[in-house]
Amino acid sequence: xxxxxxxxxxxxxxxxxxxxxxxxxxxxxxxxxxxxxxxxxxxxxxxxxxxxxxxxxxxxxxxxxxxxxxxxxxxxxxxxxxxxxxxxxxxxxxxxxxxx
Numbered sequence: 001x002x003x004x005x006x007x008x009x010x011x012x013x014x015x016x017x018x019x020x021x022x023x024x025x026x027x028x029x030x031x032x033x034x035x036x037x038x039x040x041x042x043x044x045x046x047x048x049x050x051x052x053x054x055x056x057x058x059x060x061x062x063x064x065x066x067x068x069x070x071x072x073x074x075x076x077x078x079x080x081x082x083x084x085x086x087x088x089x090x091x092x093x094x095x096x097x098x099x100x
Contacts, residue, residue, distance in 0.1 A: 006074040042066035048080040053096045
């Protein structure tokens, strides 16, 4: 299985100090509108409940979630595992293992 990695803008590990649960929920809600785009920040959940990496993704850093998301999108691999072909699923698992 092969996939390509997009050219990423230079990045650094960043953190956003969230002052309350409400602020975090609003940030996640905004980010959910960015799923499937290169503007996705890495806060919103884009995987389905059946995804075997869902627990690991939930605990992953925003940086890792964004990288995985962007590589999947770049390779036209559906974000939800229920919409993937077996070939897409193998590629997705390889991508997960590379970034988690």
